[in-house]
Amino acid sequence: MLTLKNVSIKRNNKLILEKINLNINxxxxxxxxxxxxxxxxxxxxxxxxxxxxxxxILWNEQKLNLQKQTIAWVxxxxxxxxxxxxxxxxxxxxxxxxxxxxxxxxQQAIKRIxxxxxxxxxxxxxxxxxxxxQKQRVALAKAFCLKPDILLLDEPFSALxxxxxQTAENLLLKQLSNSQxxxxxxxxxxxxxxxxxxxxxxxxxKTGQLRQNPxxxxxxxxxxxxxxxxxxxxxxxxxxIDLWRVE
Amino acid sequence: xxxxxxNLLIAIIILNIIWYVIALAINKDILPNPFxxxxxxxxxxxxxIGLDIYASVYRVFWGLLSATAVGVIIGIMIVRLPKFGRIxxxxxxxxxxxxxxSLLPILMLFLGLGEKxxxxxxxxxxxxxxxxxxxxxxxxIPSDLYNSLDVLKASxxxxxxxxxxxxxxxxxxxxxxxxxxxxxxxxxxTEVYGTQVGLGYYIMDEWSKMEYTKMYAGIVILSIVAFILxxxxxILDTRCNRWRKKADPLF
Numbered sequence: 001m002l003t004l005k006n007v008s009i010k011r012n013n014k015l016i017l018e019k020i021n022l023n024i025n026x027x028x029x030x031x032x033x034x035x036x037x038x039x040x041x042x043x044x045x046x047x048x049x050x051x052x053x054x055x056x057i058l059w060n061e062q063k064l065n066l067q068k069q070t071i072a073w074v075x076x077x078x079x080x081x082x083x084x085x086x087x088x089x090x091x092x093x094x095x096x097x098x099x100x101x102x103x104x105x106x107q108q109a110i111k112r113i114x115x116x117x118x119x120x121x122x123x124x125x126x127x128x129x130x131x132x133x134q135k136q137r138v139a140l141a142k143a144f145c146l147k148p149d150i151l152l153l154d155e156p157f158s159a160l161x162x163x164x165x166q167t168a169e170n171l172l173l174k175q176l177s178n179s180q181x182x183x184x185x186x187x188x189x190x191x192x193x194x195x196x197x198x199x200x201x202x203x204x205x206k207t208g209q210l211r212q213n214p215x216x217x218x219x220x221x222x223x224x225x226x227x228x229x230x231x232x233x234x235x236x237x238x239x240x241i242d243l244w245r246v247e
Numbered sequence: 248x249x250x251x252x253x254n255l256l257i258a259i260i261i262l263n264i265i266w267y268v269i270a271l272a273i274n275k276d277i278l279p280n281p282f283x284x285x286x287x288x289x290x291x292x293x294x295x296i297g298l299d300i301y302a303s304v305y306r307v308f309w310g311l312l313s314a315t316a317v318g319v320i321i322g323i324m325i326v327r328l329p330k331f332g333r334i335x336x337x338x339x340x341x342x343x344x345x346x347x348x349s350l351l352p353i354l355m356l357f358l359g360l361g362e363k364x365x366x367x368x369x370x371x372x373x374x375x376x377x378x379x380x381x382x383x384x385x386x387x388i389p390s391d392l393y394n395s396l397d398v399l400k401a402s403x404x405x406x407x408x409x410x411x412x413x414x415x416x417x418x419x420x421x422x423x424x425x426x427x428x429x430x431x432x433x434x435x436x437t438e439v440y441g442t443q444v445g446l447g448y449y450i451m452d453e454w455s456k457m458e459y460t461k462m463y464a465g466i467v468i469l470s471i472v473a474f475i476l477x478x479x480x481x482i483l484d485t486r487c488n489r490w491r492k493k494a495d496p497l498f
Contacts, residue, residue: 048398066400079395083413083490092409096399126490146399 001025002047002064002150002182007055009039009046016042018206019055024199026060029176029183031193031213034203035244040186041076043203044152047184048073059149070097072143073152077159078135080127086138087123090114093146110145117141117171133164137171144175153185157192169195173220190236195223200236204243276459284463291464299465300472302444306362306437307430307476310369311423317370318377318422319415325378326385327411339378347372348436360441365434372433377422384418385411417491420484427480431473446472 004022008015016039024030034040046053049066057064072093073079080089090113094106102110114120117137127135136156143151156172157165173196176183187193193200193213200211214232215223223229263281270280325332325339351368358364388410396406438447446469453462 045394048394050394050397066398071398073395073398075391075395077389077391079391081392081409081413083417083488084409085490093399096396096401096405096409099402128490 001058001060002184003056003058003061004047005056005058007043007046007053007057009042009051009053011042011051015206017046017203020208022201022208022210024182024184026182027180028198029185029196030199030201030210031197032184032186032201032203032208033188033190033193033240034208035188038203038244039206040188040203041154044073044154044184044186047071047150047152069150070146070148071150071152072146072148074139074143074154074156076155078127078139080135080138080142082127085124085126086119086130087114089127089138090119090123090142090145093142097146110141113141113145116175131164132159132161133168136160136168140172140175144179147179148181151181151183153183155186155188157187157189170221172196177220190240191224191233194229194233194236195220202240202243204240276457279460279463283460284467287460287464288468291461291468296449296465296468299444299446299449300468302442303434303438303446303469304472304476306365306369306445307434309366310434311373311426311430313366314370314373314377315419315423318374319381319419321374322378322381322418323385323407323411323415325382339375339382343375343379347375348433351436355440365437365442368433368437369430372429373423373426376426377419380422380425381415381418384414388414417488420480420487424477424480424484427473427477431469435469 002022002024004020007017007020007022009017020043022030032040032043042051045051047057047064048071049057049064059065059069081092084092087110091102091106091110094102094110098106114123117140119134119137119141122130122134125134127138130138136159140156157168160168169192176196183196185193185196194215197213198216200213201208202211215226215229218226266281270278321335325335347368350371351364354364354367354371358367392410393406396410401409434445435447435450438445439451442448446465450462450465450469453459453465
């Protein structure tokens with residue numbers, strides 16, 4: 001379980017987030033919802049230990065230790081190294097974690113994931129030769145290859161157009177359902193949050209409120225088609241708009 | 248490729264026509280026509296102009312290589328070691344605009360008139376450009392790229408190998424390409440003293456003997472050598488920086 005206890009973050013002497021408390025159960029997905037600039041990415045940066053914070057971030061009751069726990073982070077712009085081709089980008093994470101060359105088992109795992117995410121035709125291309133959708137699939141392949149304990153997705157669909165987004169959503173859903181990963185997904189899109197998450201963490205007033213996703217019991221792939229979906233989305237929209245307006 | 252060769256040939260033909268017309272119009276020994284210059288080139292190789300070519304290429308090679316090695320290290324250090332950068336940057340801005348050729352007398356005093364001052368001059372002429380170019384290239388690396396490796400607890404060496412170094416290669420090659428023509432200008436200046444070998448020396452020697460056809464042949468050979476080096480750098484740039492969006496070819 002990933003636990004955030006009284007986490008406060010200051011940047012340039014300005015308090016961005018105050019006393020955040022959040023529990024994310026193993027193998028579940030929590031969506032962090034909030035408008036732009038509220039501190040969603042800052043929260044992820046703190047979990048990644050990239051910025052200082054007050055309070056504690058725990059993994060199964062122990063202090064989160066990136067030497068022991070593997071975090072796969074998919075940033076908004078996908079974080080691909082432009083000078084490496086697709087295959088090298090995907091395998092880089094494992095090379096870094098293993099501090100060694102890839103063994104045959106790792107190579108097979110990479111091939112499997114490249115097949116699953118339909119990347120076999122583009123493995124020798126460089127990131128600047130890829131479309132937004134392809135870049136996103138590469139970033140996801142890179143993340144899933146690591147078999148991470150925690151997957152952090154920062155606005156995973158924001159750079160994609162509507163048509164590509166639908167395919168990307170389906171691929172991610174399939175991938176998440178086949179893996180046992182604790183996932184934190186940052187989004188400002190409530191529809192995405194309702195489809196992907198078990199719980200919603202609504203950021204407002206520098207802190208957050210944890211809610212169970214009302215659609216939790218329905219399989220993610222069927223949620224959008226569910227009769228309650230539109231109503232739940234509308235209610236959630238009203239609720240968060242009220243919260244953010246006061247902000 | 249075929250199109251590029253065709254464009255190159257057209258450019259060479261046009262240059263030669265212009266040269267030929269001007270030579271006809273002037274009709275003096277100080278500007279022989281291109282055919283008489285090209286005709287003399289094979290005989291120059293029998294007279295050992297190969298040794299002059301070797302000496303010039305040797306100086307340019309070591310000048311550029313030492314400037315690149317030092318420039319890359321300092322360029323990276325300025326960005327990755329902020330304390331060093333805060334001191335080195337103002338120094339760089341102070342030294343960068345100085346016309347490097349004006350430092351030649353100082354180099355001659357300290358390094359003598361031999362090879363050291365010639366290579367030293369080429370080093371000075373290039374090193375600042377490489378530092379600035381590598382510094383700017385490394386500075387442009389988005390912090391997310393470093394962050395994505397930090398999250399995986401990459402070592403300093405891995406961060407250098409996978410992020411900083413590939414980015415700096417791009418800066419290095421573009422700097423060296425930009426500076427290549429300046430390097431040959433500097434080379435020419437350094438070969439007029441303390442040596443009896445090198446294309447600069449050869450050209451000035453033939454000039455002093457009023458052997459204008461040979462002088463022009465030396466200039467043509469110098470241009471061809473510079474052109475070949477430029478093409479080699481372009482090939483290196485294309486191979487090492489395949490990831491960048493393809494730039495328009497030079498011709």
